[in-house]
Amino acid sequence: MKTYDWIVIGGGITGAALSYELTKKGFEVLLLEQYGNHALQNATRYSYGGLAYWSGTTELTRQLCAEGIDRNRILSQELDIDTQFRELDLILTVDVDDDPKKMAAAYSNCAIPPRLLSIEEACAIEPLLNPDAISGALTVKHGYINPQLTAEGYCQAAIRAGGERQIGRVLGFIQEGDRILGVKTNAETYHSANVVVCAGGFSRQLLKDAGISARLYFTHAEVIETPPVDIQLNTLVMPAQMKRFQLEAQASTLEIDNLWDEPGHEPVPPILDAGMVQFKDGTIRLGQISRALTDPSAKIDPLASEAAIRAQVGKVLPALGKLPGTWHHCLVAFSHNRLPIVGKLPGVQGVYIFSGFSNPLVFVPPLAQRFAAHCAGEEDPIVDRLAIAF
Missing domain, CATH: 3.30.9.10 (D-Amino Acid Oxidase, subunit A, domain 2)
Structure with a gap:
């Protein structure tokens, strides 16, 4: 029975980027997604594709915006796929009853x-x-990218680097006491040392069923x-x-x-x-x-x-x-605070979360890099700060 270092739940932009970055760090990674790429029905599929790299209002969000646009500018080359990156004019319309x-x-x-x-x-x-x-x-x-193409680019790059991807609906965790040991899907059971939840709007229910609370x-x-x-x-x-x-x-x-x-x-x-x-x-x-x-x-x-x-x-x-x-x-x-929920969940071993992004296509690429490096033993004050915040 194979045991992975990491199981990543969710094949949208968050899970795809994180599985790639974890695989790059040498971990054995399995990405689980409910649908194949051509049947995606998630927030990545219906995103506008916008990169609001101009919108940072704090030291933290400005740094992530700067890192995010830098990553997006090189992703097509790194992932060997056309993310359709470009920059265009954003028009923010002011209603007739409002003062410009x-x-x-x-x-x-x-x-x-x-x-x-x-x-x-x-x-x-x-x-x-x-x-x-x-x-x-x-x-x-x-900024602008095609989010579906970018997510698939991350997935394919992770597979080329040695990662795996399986299609299946996650039913719950394999749990012994206060430790998560893997994931059960409608098709198979998978074991791992760590599980990270990147399941978007389904994340709260998945965690709740395991007795885990998060302000997501x-x-x-x-x-x-x-x-x-x-x-x-x-x-x-x-x-x-x-x-x-x-x-x-x-x-x-x-x-x-x-x-x-x-x-x-x-x-x-x-x-x-x-x-x-x-x-x-x-x-x-x-x-x-x-x-x-x-x-x-x-x-x-x-x-x-x-x-x-x-x-x-x-x-x-x-x-x-x-x-x-x-x-x-x-x-x-x-x-609850427009910052992503990133890090180890309290009260249970072996489960992490990487979700709740208000500016996902900008924040996910740099934070996936940072999270993977942190898991490989590198100190990262931003990951530590986001883990404390939730």
Whole structure:
């Protein structure tokens, strides 16, 4: 019976990057994912692909942003796959009822503060904008990758380096007393010295079933994906007033933490942030609605959600609101403080967590490197700090 040094649960960008970095350090690594790459239904699959490397507001997040954009610039070469990295203009639209100058001031502590634009300047950069729907906008250079291709690049690089990947739905841990000894899936049982959970929105339930608590939560995120279209979107468009972060802060307070262990609750109302991005193949992703529903299998009305997304998108970019497209839904993990949950879980041996990223495509690459080096015996103050934080 083979025993691995590490089992990584979850084949999204977090698990894929971490399995690669652990394998590079010489560990025997098994990556477990529920779906094959072409059937992914996770947050990586439906991500906008944005790299908000400009958005760090503290010493820690600025350092991770700087390391993250540096890693992303070389990943295509290192992983031997085209991640489709590029930099484009991000347009942050300011609602007609909001003051553009006040909105710009709210971003003033970012590592690279966005520049304030008049309505005319914003429409010159993105001609598809509806000038009557905004009072102005902010702009900054924003990184972009294809997240699905990048995750698969990490997986294939890990396999070439000697790692393994298996498809299976994780049912639980192999546990003796206070020690985790491996993982049970619907197809097989695997043994390991260490297990790291990178299962996104499913992580909390997986840990809870083993009697492990962590301040990790999830939203049900909803988007519309179009087929390739002739319309050309020049920029990534997002609202300057991002409601998702407010929802996450309100839904993760200690006072309501216990609600997340019971299905059927919605601690805070849903939000809709009207964002749009076009991929290199011509497809456009429109969204997104975020719902804090405590049941990971909660049923959502796709027709009502699609209508709401189209109505809001159509106000800002009228040409996009009626494009053909398909509604999709996934779970997105988040923490209580917008910092990722990284490190060894207290109270049980052999289990770690690597999840809850608010800026995943920027933070994951450098933190996966740091985490793997830390596991190999190297000191890392950032990993230590994140472990203490949760």
